[in-house]
Amino acid sequence: MLRYTLMRLGIFAGCLVVVWGLVYSGLAPRGLGDSNGMWIIMLALVISAPISFVVLRKERDRASVGIVQRVDRMKANLDANRSQEDSVDDTAQAQGQAS
Template identity: 75%
Template sequence: MLRYTLMRFGIFAGCLVVVWGAVYSGLFPRGYGNANFFWVLLLSLVLSAPISWVVLRKERERASVHVAGRVDRIKANLDANRNQEDGVEDPAAAQGRAS
């Protein structure tokens, strides 16, 4: 999962450098007033999302298998704990029936 996140961040950083260069060279329009940094950031996010979607498909699938495995283990542990609790009799309830 960390690998996917770092790869995604790397793609974003690459897009940020490319967009920054394109804005300052005049290929892309500059932002309005002091909003130029946010304009570059927004364009980088918009460009990096579809690139990440295509390029990181296998890594995303690998990460989802990892997450699904963890969820299955947690569910199995919860079920095991629930079954252990069902097998234990409550002492207060047992005393109430004995009376």
């Protein structure tokens, strides 16, 4: 997951540099008033999102498999804990009824 995040940040940083260069060279429009920095960041986000979606498909699939495995492991641990609590509760109830 960290690898995917770093790759995504790298693509964004690359787009940010390109957009910054285009805006300051006059090839892309500047923002209104003092919003130039925000304009550059927003434009870089809009451009980097579809690039990341296409380029990082395999890495995203690999990260999602890792997340699914982690969730399944956590569910199994919860079920094991729940069954232990149920058996302890059943034992306590049986001892309470026997008294």
